Amino acid sequence: MMKDLVSIKDITREQIDSILSTAASFKAVLRRDIKKVPALRGKTVVNLFFEPSTRTKTSFELAEKRLSTDVINFSVPTSSVVKGETLLDTVRTIESYGVDYIVIRHSSSGVPHFIANNTQASVVNAGDGTNEHPTQALLDAFSILDKKETLDGLKIAIVGDVHHSRVAKSNIYLFSNFASEIRLVGPPTLVPEFKNYKLNYFNKIEDGIEGADVVMMLRIQSERMTRGFFPSTLEYANLWGLNASRLKLADRNAIVMHPGPMNRGIEISSDVADSDQSIILEQVTNGLAVRMAIIYLLGRHYEQ
């Protein structure tokens, strides 16, 4: 296994399979009465969050505790530069604590790469700028596998603000390892072109989700509106929001996903979010098992 998980682009299909099957074992552990395993007792993890986060941080912290690691939370709500420190100073400071893992979230793309190149610790990217969110993509894949039993031969529609979505990007890179059709759906202002990736592009949601097995909705942020990416949340909801009648265009057994937090009534209607087809809460549960698997497997490089 590799030292770091900073980008889905860096990992192979075999490594993805290995993470997903390990996650399945940890999911079984999480169903037990005693949910903790001693696997990484004595190892130390720093959660280095330069950007506010509740969900991802909680998920990581719980996963780390379930593996019996010692957890330190190092929350820095601003960039290093604001403090007059270089990023390298920050990394060296953290490293001086003698940590084994650094879980990093940062508002600037590329920071986990920089840190990974400058530390002996294993680095896990918990979201960098508008670049990637690899653990979310792996938990999405795990959740799909749970329902569809394979990641091949599916029609996967990703709908919304792909441009600013690190979740969408990691998912695109992940599913490109499998023989599934990836569809990107949204207005051209929010859906960029990915050269060298085989993707299908749709402006209209009706066309994009027709016959889809997986409909992945992305969170729309209202600050994008003021910068002219789309006119209003009302228009967005009207043109690209997923509602019950649109969902009928997808495959009968289609599942609906969302990385959260949802804007109910904007990108997804409440009846869809709460329907039997929605696996949104299962994604959260699966996140724990997948993050346990990732940290557990990255730890292997020390033993070798």
Next chain:
Amino acid sequence: MSNRLVLKGCRIVDVSQNIDSTGDIVIDNGKVSDLVLNKAGSKSSYPGAEIIDVSGLLAMPGFVDMHTHLREPGFEHKETIETGTLAAIKGGFTSVCPMPNTNPVNDNPTVTTFIIKRAMKRGSCSVYPIGSITKGQNGEELAEMGMMLEAGCVAFSDDGKPVMNALVMKRALEYSKVFGVPLISHCEDMSLTANGVMNEGSLATLLGLEGIPRSSEELIVSRDIMLAGYAEARLHIAHVSTRGSVELIRLAKARGVQVTAETCPHYFTITEDAVSGYNTDAKVNPPLRCAEDISAIKEGLKDGTIDVIATDHAPHHADEKLLEFDRAPSGISGLETALSLSLKLVEEGILSYPDLCRKISYAPSEILGLGRGTLKKGACADIAIIDTQKKFVVSKDRFLSKGKNTPFENMELKGMPVAVVVKGKYINILEL
């Protein structure tokens, strides 16, 4: 007699006199007094002179960099006039034109005078400051162009940013006609650049970085061409990076607009791929573009659309480049690699040596009216002596500039300046 210096047996390329032949350069009291061509006069021809054998080497008029950032006053941690001019002569440049984005901005004759005095005291080569077009480079009110010219400025630019208000730019062009000097335009539509940090396109998407579209540059190139054409004023386009800009400038020249243009070695050498891995040393504004832009820029250099190769030498402190990609400052430390990178164009058959002499020496001097870039009798003896065959590997640790920010680290290059003559004084670069 001890003031006579003879450079013996070199290939002399001086496009100002249509010279490309072997010979000796005779220098008396800091001025070129004679070029002895094809005859290779024997040692006895120059009794009492200091004779330096430069046979097998190429001599050209010292290079003129019309786009340099020396950072002083205000940013001495990045570069000083002393270190910047040392880096210049190491690169074969004997004249440099520092841009006004210092602190304070060179928008008044006091700052201009400070730079010139400092250069006389600490500088290793000639320094011709460029004043700002607008006060504080704020793009609103015109700076004191007339008084800055009297103090020694040679042109005006708000480089680092555009004059975004078209009316202000129009007035500045009209006003500049009093003096006949060009306005140098940093072409960038800030509303299109927005938060962009690299070339817009698929690579930016794959890196999760905001893009700067080519149209950000091309809109202001076309706007300023129109304004200059209308005002019948002189315009110089700085750091051309896109195919579209080359085409616009070619068209404008054909229509008789008084426009000249420059590009920089990084825009004809490397593409946006250099940014991969979030290499902040490859972060530059305008951003590195793509292969098609490189070919268009080479074509533009070849057919004369692009008049000048300038460095846009933009040194930064290493700590500043060690930041997040989107927060790191833009710029490449370029003085010490410019010639070697430009020699690749000769190797590729895009430019001849006389063409290169024109782009990097004669044309910038002519555009700014400096009277340099020539080895005519009586000219200031500024000479670059080049070993066109010498191979070396770029090592930022060897830079004399304080700015070690180069995307060319570890690149093997062929050809480098080995000596310069600055105002008649011979300097062995290899000993610097």
